Amino acid sequence: MSRFATVAALGTAQTLAWASSYYLPAMLAVPMARDLGIAPSTVFAAFSVALIVSAALGPYAGRAIDRFGGRPVLIASNLVFAAGLAALGWANGTPALFLAWALIGVAMGSGLYEAAFATVVRLHGQQARSAITGITLFAGFASTVGWPVSAALESHFGWRGACMAWAGLHLLIGLPLNACLPRLPHAGAADAAASAQPETAPLLAGADARRAAWLMAYVFAVTWFISTAMAAHLPRVLQATGVGFALAVSFAALVGPAQVAGRVLEFTVLQRFHPLLSARLAAMAHPLGAVAIGLVGAPAAAAFAVLHGAGNGILTIAIGTLPLLLFGSQGYGRRQGLLMVPARLVQAGAPFLFGLGLDRWGVQSLWISALLGVTALGALMCIAVPNGLAKRTTAQPTGTP
Template sequence: MILRRTVLCLGLAQLIAWGISYYLIGGFGEMIAADLGWSRDLVYGGFALALLVMGLTSPLAGRLIDRHGGRNVMIAGALLNAAGCITLALCHSLPVYYAAWICLGVAMRLTLYDAAFAALARIGGPEARRPIAQITLLGGLASTTFWPVGHFLADHFGWRGALLAYAGFALLTVPLHLAIPNGRYEDLAPREAVQKHRPLAASGRDLVLAGGLYAVITTLTNFLNAGMSAHMIAILTGLGVAASTAVWIATLRGVGQSSARLCEVLFGRRLHPLTLNLLASMLLPFAFIAGLYGGEFGAAAIAFAFLYGASNGIVTITRGTLPLVLFDHRTYGAFVGRLLAPSFVLSATAPLIYAVVIDRFGQAGALYLSIAVAAVTLTAAVLLKSLFTRP
């Protein structure tokens, strides 16, 4: 149903799109603040604004993909990514800076995983689980690739030159998105295959319950992801890790993500998405507990980055595959787009909340906050599995 070429092209596009947009602030935030003389809150507030825009545009983006397919929507997002990076590179005032992040917010919603998952669900239906996992393999290496690349470019051309290069990378994703077919699963699959799939949450009550628990899990894991993307390097350096070492340890997050996703692709076919989601949620608290000892033991810092990456990597996959078993795949984009909207809105506050917590309570305070959020996530995952596992 879904060609390998499509999966490969989408995977490469995800690697680039995540690296030049979502992980941009983690690599350049401190440089921008130092160069322009702005406070950390103002600089990271741009990324928060972009996440808020993602939430506001999420339902519309899902409907557009359901109706028109992923190809044109994701190409438009790639062009907006390039425009946002160029505007950011040329900005000298706060209004222009925030305008660039508004542009990037729309671009991220149209190009990152949730758009790609909806595009795959449209053409693959319930058979999209494996392709969804496969495209995340390369996407998981975005921070591992683009944080060092960004630092290298910034060292040679400044952060503005690095962002102009990022705009060029964004344009490279346009031909990759052209590989997405515009057909629908119902038009391409045999009728028996279409009728075979029955969602676990079929009744109105089950839809509300499953949708609510799914929204809690995605909202809290996106909150953690936004906070760690913006502050993981700063947390490590604040704990006492040398700056250059902190950058490379933080890149192990990407290694953990892709390693866990590779294991899922190779061995996870027998695991139900509900079980996989529970196992990933169980890893989260242990990752942040290890982080508390990262300043004293290098191995703990490494475990923090790697375990968090592994857990986040699997949760990202189940964010795409859970709706395939819980809900009707024919309305994947629109329905999941509505459920994801709160996650982007709350994520918009994460960089600022973490910045305030770090300023007032130090890096340990940020990690204790993360442990509490991870515990709530685990509780929701346990409930979802216990309530919707078929005998």
């Protein structure tokens, strides 16, 4: 299987995984709550449980990918996704709702970006940067695809039918795609194949590596907090600037294409440079958009959505590529799982906490996310790289995915 085919399969499967989990509550939380006789906030609380479960499971899923490759782990995630979504469709009360989302959380911990990134690193070693970018180019449209599909399914079949349909898509599309991934050789052959991968020494080691790991964990946590808060509240944030509802939704829809545009920029222009430089530039985007909103208000709403989307799109790639370059591919899956634990935990509380700020301060709550973005930029500036940022290092991949 060619590298492009691997990227296409993983990217398509990731689009399905994100659309049927992370982007599901935005369309189905209200009808779920209405049918079950509970508040929508209870549905989001159950979704937060899924995020906490995924955080706890991430390091173990990464370790399994390091050992066995991504194919069996991702296939299992499709089965668990299907079971969890079916259980959600059958839920008849609050306990069943929470149990179903906890099961979906197991699938999210072993079947979203971290697992896909670890899979291509296991297959391609230090040459995985372009593959990681390619996967995010596909999955960047998860919200663009997932929201209207979920809304259409709910309109025609109800929210229970929508959950069942997503479960079926995991069995009919996601599972076969992940089953097409290359198998890893067994035992000694696997070791020989791993040693044949193009490797470079990690750029950081010892105390420098530990310091960089803590800083990156903080950056990733801030990135996921801002991303999740905006995913849950962006139309409302834009309305708070004075934009009408229809226009706010239209502007919010720019985030998906802007994410993909940012990733294309990273894949073409910024790939010549160190990923740390890309991450620093991307970390500036959300705060700059917030400043624009603060200065001119509603006329900057579209620019804010585009800046936020582009920055978030590039930072998603950095989450996969920075640990690979700085720490090497050995043990990448487990390390990535550990680095993402704080991110998953703060992500679980982001919609609720930012919503409180939005209720109290309106559009001024953007200063909270903007200041967090500035601290993330400061953390990235504190990561020193021996070879500098001006040139691509030998750890960067060549060619296309």
